Amino acid sequence: MMRYIHTGLFFVQENAAERPTMGSVVVMLSSSSLTLSVSSEPGFFQHSNNSENELLSYFCNYTSSDTYKTNRDTLLSSLSAGINQYGFYSSSYGEDSDTVYAMVLCRADVELDLCRECIDNAIAKLELCPDDGPLIWLGHDPSDKFGIVWYDNCTVKYSSKVMEGIMAGDPRSFLWAYIDVTIIDQNQFTNPLRNLLNNLRVQAAEGGTQRKFASGSTPIPGGPSPDNYTIYALTQCTPDLSTQDCSDCLEGVINVFLGYCDASAGGRGLSPSCNFRYEIRPFFGEIPSGIYLPYISRSSDSFT
Numbered sequence: 001m002m003r004y005i006h007t008g009l010f011f012v013q014e015n016a017a018e019r020p021t022m023g024s025v026v027v028m029l030s031s032s033s034l035t036l037s038v039s040s041e042p043g044f045f046q047h048s049n050n051s052e053n054e055l056l057s058y059f060c061n062y063t064s065s066d067t068y069k070t071n072r073d074t075l076l077s078s079l080s081a082g083i084n085q086y087g088f089y090s091s092s093y094g095e096d097s098d099t100v101y102a103m104v105l106c107r108a109d110v111e112l113d114l115c116r117e118c119i120d121n122a123i124a125k126l127e128l129c130p131d132d133g134p135l136i137w138l139g140h141d142p143s144d145k146f147g148i149v150w151y152d153n154c155t156v157k158y159s160s161k162v163m164e165g166i167m168a169g170d171p172r173s174f175l176w177a178y179i180d181v182t183i184i185d186q187n188q189f190t191n192p193l194r195n196l197l198n199n200l201r202v203q204a205a206e207g208g209t210q211r212k213f214a215s216g217s218t219p220i221p222g223g224p225s226p227d228n229y230t231i232y233a234l235t236q237c238t239p240d241l242s243t244q245d246c247s248d249c250l251e252g253v254i255n256v257f258l259g260y261c262d263a264s265a266g267g268r269g270l271s272p273s274c275n276f277r278y279e280i281r282p283f284f285g286e287i288p289s290g291i292y293l294p295y296i297s298r299s300s301d302s303f304t
Helices: 002-012 022-030 067-076 112-126 187-205 243-261
Strands: 055-060 088-093 100-106 147-151 154-159 173-177 212-219 230-237 266-270 274-279
Touching: 055 112, 055 173, 055 266, 067 088, 067 100, 067 154, 100 112, 112 147, 112 154, 173 243, 187 212, 187 230, 187 243, 187 274, 230 243, 243 266, 243 274
Parallel strands: none
Antiparallel strands: 055 147, 088 100, 100 154, 147 154, 173 266, 212 230, 230 274, 266 274
């Protein structure tokens, strides 16, 4: 299977001159003794690092223009200013059925200025809803005026229902990429990956009320080079969750992903309350240092 994937990667090179002829492909697939060269990265493959702010996915089901929308826009405009150095903020605005609840979470290794930049970009995307985004997802609640956007550096969501302290497993989004990994036995990759993600799940869940985040790496047995055959991963929950809810949230997205995409050499699982990511190259940085402020949830009276 890995040989077919490896061969297929030659067809998606950004530089057309690097793509093989059909005659070459026949030789690649029919001769198991032939050692294939390492392909360049596919044209559609994108790297992520702390200086980038990639849009990953988003959903919304809110379509009306009324008091709720006015309250939503007022609340969203306050989020980037309200964030502290832990990268988490929760607030609400409005009264009765027009109350809007919002929550933001930045990746723990992202600097504060990049966190705020990401939040502003996410808010701009949410303000386009529903003209520029999916309206529903499997199992969505039609009575909930809801929107969420995931960027590489942050997650921003709002709802007409209370979110703080409540684990939300849906909507979910999964991303993966097939890149060159020459492994004799697929279990050599899948088993270390599963163990790493589960260990990081436990570590993140045991974090305090300010941050639930863990990152780490593990070598892949049998790889010819430690640099080329190491899995790097991170897990994160919103810190308002209990230890058990964080663990359950991560376990859910990890198990679904590995049930379908365990042959992928890079991937992410995204949900409203938690997320994970792994790659076979370093992608996360050090958690920024500084004097951290206590987390305080702000309610609607903070804006009056």
